[in-house]
Structure formats: structure tokens, C-alpha cells
Amino acid sequence: MLLGNGSSATIDFMKWIAGLIMLSVVGEARQLTGHTVLLQPIVLCDDEGKSAAKANLSEALIDLPFRRWDVDFQILEPIRWNRREFRDGESDVDVIVKKATEEGVFRHPGRIANMVFAKKINGRPAPNGLGQQPGWVTFIAQAGNSPLGQDAFVVIHEVSHNLGLAHSVDDNEVPNDVPNVMGDGDFMDRIREDGITRNQAATILKSPLVRETVRCLNGDEARKAYLDENFEFYYDRLNRREVEAMTGKIMPKELDGAGVKAEARKRYEAAVVDFSKEEREVLLWMVGEFRKVLVGEFPLLANQPWELLKVKGDHCAGFPHTRGLSVVLSEKAVDRMMGKFKMHGKTKRALEGVSTILVHEQFHVLQRCYPEKFARLYTEIYGLLDGVVAENHWVAANEISNPDGLDGNRWVIPHEGQFYWMKTMLKIEDEPARMPQSFREGVFPLDKRGKEYVTQSGGEGKPPKQVSGEVILKWKEQFPIRVGHDHPNEISAYLFQAELGRLLKGMKPSEDEMTRKTMAWCRKELR
Numbered sequence: 001m002l003l004g005n006g007s008s009a010t011i012d013f014m015k016w017i018a019g020l021i022m023l024s025v026v027g028e029a030r031q032l033t034g035h036t037v038l039l040q041p042i043v044l045c046d047d048e049g050k051s052a053a054k055a056n057l058s059e060a061l062i063d064l065p066f067r068r069w070d071v072d073f074q075i076l077e078p079i080r081w082n083r084r085e086f087r088d089g090e091s092d093v094d095v096i097v098k099k100a101t102e103e104g105v106f107r108h109p110g111r112i113a114n115m116v117f118a119k120k121i122n123g124r125p126a127p128n129g130l131g132q133q134p135g136w137v138t139f140i141a142q143a144g145n146s147p148l149g150q151d152a153f154v155v156i157h158e159v160s161h162n163l164g165l166a167h168s169v170d171d172n173e174v175p176n177d178v179p180n181v182m183g184d185g186d187f188m189d190r191i192r193e194d195g196i197t198r199n200q201a202a203t204i205l206k207s208p209l210v211r212e213t214v215r216c217l218n219g220d221e222a223r224k225a226y227l228d229e230n231f232e233f234y235y236d237r238l239n240r241r242e243v244e245a246m247t248g249k250i251m252p253k254e255l256d257g258a259g260v261k262a263e264a265r266k267r268y269e270a271a272v273v274d275f276s277k278e279e280r281e282v283l284l285w286m287v288g289e290f291r292k293v294l295v296g297e298f299p300l301l302a303n304q305p306w307e308l309l310k311v312k313g314d315h316c317a318g319f320p321h322t323r324g325l326s327v328v329l330s331e332k333a334v335d336r337m338m339g340k341f342k343m344h345g346k347t348k349r350a351l352e353g354v355s356t357i358l359v360h361e362q363f364h365v366l367q368r369c370y371p372e373k374f375a376r377l378y379t380e381i382y383g384l385l386d387g388v389v390a391e392n393h394w395v396a397a398n399e400i401s402n403p404d405g406l407d408g409n410r411w412v413i414p415h416e417g418q419f420y421w422m423k424t425m426l427k428i429e430d431e432p433a434r435m436p437q438s439f440r441e442g443v444f445p446l447d448k449r450g451k452e453y454v455t456q457s458g459g460e461g462k463p464p465k466q467v468s469g470e471v472i473l474k475w476k477e478q479f480p481i482r483v484g485h486d487h488p489n490e491i492s493a494y495l496f497q498a499e500l501g502r503l504l505k506g507m508k509p510s511e512d513e514m515t516r517k518t519m520a521w522c523r524k525e526l527r
């Protein structure tokens with residue numbers, strides 16, 4: 001990596017220029033882009049999770065040289081990794097990469113740019129950087145008092161190595177007398193709008209880290225995406241009853257826990273089907289139109305990668321859902337959207353009603369990428385407690401997991417001096433269980449024990465104590481929705497979807513207090 005520093009005589013001027021650049025970039029951030037690079041920061045801390053390495057990521061500055069070439073960076077929430085020796089540069093980067101791979105720290109190797117922030121790299125102090133060329137892993141050590149633009153430059157420079165770029169001195173296509181992200185000069189000069197040449201952009205756009213922002217997945221790519229557990233485990237947590245309910249087939253009795261998980265993966269993979277050419281064209285048009293509506297106030301949602309895949313109509317009873325970065329649509333849902341389009345053509349009417357489920361589900365993808373951001377909405381506005389509910393084996397064996405809210409053991413409802421846990425359960429008398437006929441609401445009172453919440457005993461050998469949903473009716477009535485109270489991911493997605501529907505129909509915004517608060521939060525946090 002090449003580092004340089006601006007002279008002290010120009011610092012004030014450069015700060016003024018940077019301010020103008022930031023104002024310009026904020027406006028550009030509200031434009032749609034056709035390509036996206038996901039960047040996953042991994043911040044090293046000491047063994048107790050303290051004294052984190054510096055990780056200064058200005059997305060506005062990082063985007064600056066790439067915007068010209070229709071590429072947008074989406075910076076995911078940081079992963080904190082508690083390994084002091086790695087943070088302090090006492091281990092070689094190859095050792096760190098191997099250990100991170102073994103522990104599952106990396107996100108989507110080969111498809112997401114994973115950036116490890118340390119205090120030293122291979123014993124060398126900050127400022128310092130090291131990136132695979134090409135590749136998907138970089139190491140960054142940022143100095144405490146860095147000159148203007150240095151932190152952004154180091155990030156841009158190293159991730160550009162991932163994207164396939166060499167240093168300017170080693171690239172005959174890059175002029176030596178023009179500031180460039182891979183060259184020398186003042187930091188702010190090197191990361192300006194023309195900091196990447198046309199030839200370099202052509203190389204970048206060939207990188208597997210660069211995604212088309214909107215895609216319909218078919219074939220092996222779709223099947224691989226549906227089996228993806230890189231963001232969170234899904235298949236490993238499924239119980240026998242819910243697999244039967246979601247796939248409509250009884251599980252062989254001889255299958256044990258591991259066998260159930262393997263059979264679930266097999267059934268889910270077999271459920272994936274291809275989009276037709278017409279379906280693909282219509283869905284891409286719909287997503288494109290929704291992005292135009294969203295980008296003004298919610299650019300983070302609009303420019304997040306939209307990846308759609310299709311499954312058989314009877315799979316999961318036709319319910320749309322998400323897996324990893326993908327929105328999963330059933331044949332039934334796609335058929336309804338196609339019917340809308342054939343009735344109304346390329347008009348706003350085609351986007352109303354059932355078609356808004358595309359945004360509802362993409363909202364869930366965003367929640368998966370930014371869980372702590374949304375956690376603040378749930379605690380500060382919805383009044384939930386962010387805790388840990390100890391596993392109850394009876395609940396685990398009879399619940400049906402929400403694929404769009406797999407952290408269901410996290411959210412506690414405080415209501416009238418008591419704590420409650422809401423789950424969607426399968427009726428005990430239904431064997432096999434059916435989806436959604438066997439669904440029922442489970443409300444479990446909790447006791448707080450130390451840092452955990454535990455279910456109350458229902459008696460020896462019996463399920464945990466449950467109460468009627470009427471007990472928390474006042475809490476539920478805060479939200480103008482019929483279903484989805486069992487997870488705040490659903491509450492916020494339903495409220496957002498409903499408000500989008502009103503906007504498409506030219507109606508006034510809802511006067512409901514919780515809807516207004518949710519939308520105000522979204523306008524602030526999804527910019």
C-alpha cells in the first residue's frame with residue numbers, strides 16, 4: 001500500500017473541500033446504482049471484548065471514486081472478534097485467516113469483501129494495510145490521529161486490491177501523473193470522483209465481489225442460495241414437526257436429529273424452481289419501480305442487493321420468506337404478481353397489493369444485515385427487552401421457526417410488571433402438523449434469573465406454563481396489524497409495507513402513532 005500525506009499548509013483548505021464533497025455525496029447516495037459491493041468489517045478486540053481496533057468507515061468517501069462507474073458499497077454491521085494476539089499483530093495474517101475460517105467468522109467468502117481491522121498487521125504498526133489481489137480478505141490498521149482522508153484511502157486502496165487492481169506503478173494502463181486510488185499523492189486527491197480509470201473500472205466490474213443490485217436466481221445458483229446459512233443457522237435448528245408442516249411430507253421415524261436436518265436440506269433444495277423469462281422481466285421491472293419509490297427517503301433499502309429465487313407453490317404453504325440475502329417467492333406468489341401485471345401493465349396499480357410483499361421481504365433481508373440497528377427500534381420505540389430466553393426443550397420441539405426472525409429467543413415483552421415470550425407454536429393434537437392450519441399463538445410468562453429469562457413450570461413432566469394472548473392484548477394493540485406480533489422483524493416489516501401501500505394509492509400517511517414512529521425511525525436510519 002502507498003501512503004502519502006498532505007502538507008500542513010493545505011489541511012484547512014482540504015477540510016473545506018471535504019465538506020463540499022460530503023454534501024455532494026449525500027445527494028448521490030440517494031441515486032440508484034446497478035452494482036453493489038458488500039463489505040463486512042471484522043473488528044478485533046482483546047480477549048474480553050474490549051479495546052477494539054479502530055474501524056473508521058466513511059461510506060460516503062469510500063463510495064466517491066466508485067460512483068462514476070455505477071458501483072455502490074454497502075457496509076454491513078461490524079463483527080467483533082475477541083482475539084488479542086490477532087489484534088496486536090502477533091500472529092501472521094495467514095494464521096488469522098485460517099482461524100477465522102475454522103470459527104466461521106467470515107461472511108460469504110468469495111462474494112463479500114471481509115475487512116479485518118487490527119492495531120498491527122504482521123507486527124507492523126498503523127497506518128498499514130494488506131489485501132489479496134484479487135481476493136476477498138483485507139487487513140487494515142488505522143492510525144489514531146490520521147490525516148484527512150487517510151482512513152478512507154486505506155480502505156479503498158486495499159479493497160481495490162480485492163477487486164483486482166494493482167498498484168499504479170505496476171499497471172501500464174494507469175497514468176503516473178494523475179492521482180489514483182492505487183497511486184501516490186494527497187489522500188483526498190486519490191479518492192476523488194476520477195480516482196479510478198476506465199480500464200480499472202472494467203477490471204472491477206469483472207470481480208465476483210461486485211453484484212448486480214437486482215437479480216433473479218435460477219438453477220444451481222438459486223439452490224445454493226436457498227441452502228445458505230452463512231448469516232445464521234436455519235436447517236440445523238429445525239425440528240421434525242416443523243419440517244413436516246413446511247414440506248407437507250411425513251418424516252421417516254428412523255431419522256435422528258442429524259438425519260432430520262439432512263432430510264430438511266434435501267427437501268428444501270428440491271423445492272427450488274426456475275423463473276420463466278417473462279416472470280424474470282416482470283419481477284425485475286417491479287423491483288426497479290419499487291427502488292425508484294424508495295431511494296429518496298430510504299436509499300439503504302433501495303440499494304441493498306435484491307436477489308429473488310422461486311420455490312414450488314406448496315412449499316412452506318406458499319408463504320414468501322427469506323434466506324440469507326435472498327427473497328424466496330413461491331409459485332403462488334409469483335402467479336399473483338404476474339396476474340396483477342397482466343391486468344394493469346407497467347403502471348403503479350401493478351405494484352399495489354400483493355406486489356408489495358417484495359418490499360416486505362427485502363426489509364427482512366435488511367434486518368438480517370443490520371440486526372443491531374433494528375434492535376434499537378425494537379427496544380427504544382417498541383418497548384421490548386433485548387435479553388436471552390433460556391432454551392426450553394418442549395418449546396424447541398413444537399415451535400415453528402420464523403425464517404425472517406431466527407433470533408426469537410432474544411425478545412422479551414415487559415407488560416404490567418410481568419415478562420412474556422411470544423412464539424408461533426404447532427398444535428399438539430395435529431400429527432402431522434400442517435402449515436398454516438396447525439399454527440397457534442404461544443404466550444409464555446417468564447421469570448428473570450440472573451442474565452437469563454426462563455419459562456415458568458407447568459408442572460412435573462408437563463409443558464411450560466402458558467397464558468392466553470388476551471393477557472398482553474394491550475401491548476399487541478399498539479400495532480395496527482393482525483399477525484406477526486411474535487417477532488419485531490415482522491411488526492416493522494408489516495408497518496413499512498402498509499405505509500408503502502398507502503403511498504402507492506396516493507393516500508395520506510397513517511395517523512397511527514406506532515406507524516408514525518416506525519417510519520420516522522426508518523427515514524433517519526435507512527438513509
